[in-house]
Every structure is written in C-alpha cells, then in structure tokens.
Amino acid sequence: MAKVHVATTINGDAVEFLCEADETLLDVLRDELHLTGSKEGCGSGDCGACSVMLDGRLVCACLVLGAELGGRAVETIENMADGEVLHPLQRKFLEHAALQCGVCTPGILVAAKALLDKNPEPSETEVRYWLAGNLCRCTGYDKIVRAVLDAAGEMRGELTHAE
Numbered sequence: 001m002a003k004v005h006v007a008t009t010i011n012g013d014a015v016e017f018l019c020e021a022d023e024t025l026l027d028v029l030r031d032e033l034h035l036t037g038s039k040e041g042c043g044s045g046d047c048g049a050c051s052v053m054l055d056g057r058l059v060c061a062c063l064v065l066g067a068e069l070g071g072r073a074v075e076t077i078e079n080m081a082d083g084e085v086l087h088p089l090q091r092k093f094l095e096h097a098a099l100q101c102g103v104c105t106p107g108i109l110v111a112a113k114a115l116l117d118k119n120p121e122p123s124e125t126e127v128r129y130w131l132a133g134n135l136c137r138c139t140g141y142d143k144i145v146r147a148v149l150d151a152a153g154e155m156r157g158e159l160t161h162a163e
Contacts, residue, residue, distance in 0.1 A: 008069040010035070011079035019066040025059075026050045028066035029076060037077035037106045041135070048134030051107035052076050058114045060133075077106035080113060088151040089113055096147035100138035108134045112148045120156055124149060 003018040010033060017032045029035045029052070041049030043062050050061040053075040080087045089112050092098070099105045108131060115122055115130040122130070127148045128141065136144065 004067040006067060006069050008071065009073040011075055017066070021065070021067050023066045024062050025052070025054075025064040025066050025069065025074070026061035028069075029061060029074075032066075035076050035078050039103045039106060041103055041107075046135070047104070048107040048111060048131075049104050051110045051134065053110065053114060058111055075110075077110055080109060087113065088154045089116070089148065092147040092151040092154070093144075096143045096150065098139060098143040098147040104134060104136045104138075108136065108144060112151070115148070116152050116155060120152060122149070122152060 001020055001022075004021055005016065005018055006028075007014070007016045009015065010029075015033065017028060019028050019032060026038055026040055029038055030040075038052055038061050039049040040062060041047035045060040045063040048060065051058055052061045053059075053073075054064060054069075055072050081090060086094075087109075089109050093105065093109065111131055111134050112127075115127065119126065124145060127145050131141070131144065131148070
C-alpha cells in the first residue's frame with residue numbers, strides 16, 4: 001500500500017508526514033510525530049483518552065484517519081502548558097488529586113479546556129455533561145469536576161479555595 005503525504009498544522013507548527021491510508025490520527029501522533037500525550041484506551045471512540053482538537057472541534061483521535069488531516073489544524077495535550085508553566089486546569093488537577101493512573105487525564109484535560117474556551121462559567125451539570133465522553137476508571141469523577149470548576153473560577157479571576 002502506498003503511503004499518503006500529509007501537510008498539516010500540529011500545535012501551531014507546520015508538519016508533514018507520510019502515513020498509511022488506514023492509519024489513525026492517534027497512531028500518527030504517537031508513532032510518526034512522537035507526541036505520546038494522547039493515549040489509546042479503547043480504539044473505538046468510547047473512552048475519550050485520545051481526545052484532541054481538530055479545527056477547533058473536540059474529536060477522538062482514534063476515529064480520525066491521519067490521511068484526512070491535510071490543511072487542517074490539530075491541538076494536543078502537548079500544547080496545553082506554556083513551556084514549564086502549567087495551564088490552570090493542569091495545576092488544579094494536581095491540587096485536587098484528580099488523576100491516578102493518567103491514561104484518561106490528557107483527554108479529559110483537552111476536553112475540559114474545550115469546554116472552558118466555549119463556556120468560561122459552566123455549572124457542575126454542564127461540566128459533567130461535557131466530560132461524559134471521557135471515562136476514568138481510577139478516580140471517579142467528583143475530583144475531576146471540582147478541579148475543572150476551580151480552574152474555571154481561577155481563569156475568570158476569582159479567588160479559589162486554595163488561595
């Protein structure tokens with residue numbers, strides 16, 4: 001099978017790669033581009049561990065073909081922190097102990113950021129609904145939801161309980 005040449009933007013950088021026609025975006029990110037933050041949990045779009053932003057839309061990277069990326073823009077978990085400075089969501093996940101094994105964490109963080117970019121003042125119900133596509137088998141969801149709500153408050157400039 002002939003490989004497909006793809007020119008795209010990943011985390012703001014122009015990138016070119018070759019991939020098989022049936023290779024997923026997740027496989028390209030991890031195996032070709034060595035961006036291993038996105039995880040494969042299920043391979044069928046059910047767990048959200050591989051969540052990334054594609055043209056500003058939250059998608060499961062295991063359900064998108066790498067060959068479909070030509071001219072499109074992808075943002076991954078690797079683009080969340082600003083160098084060594086963690087995004088408020090990342091800090092709040094640490095403060096609230098909202099992670100354990102870490103397989104689901106990158107996808108949940110990407111999804112939570114997408115929510116807060118769209119709605120900076122979500123209710124608890126909205127956070128739970130938005131993150132319903134991300135499964136966590138270790139922490140349960142209360143700590144995750146609290147971390148997202150706390151980060152949202154901080155991002156709006158409100159004092160949080162940790163201050």
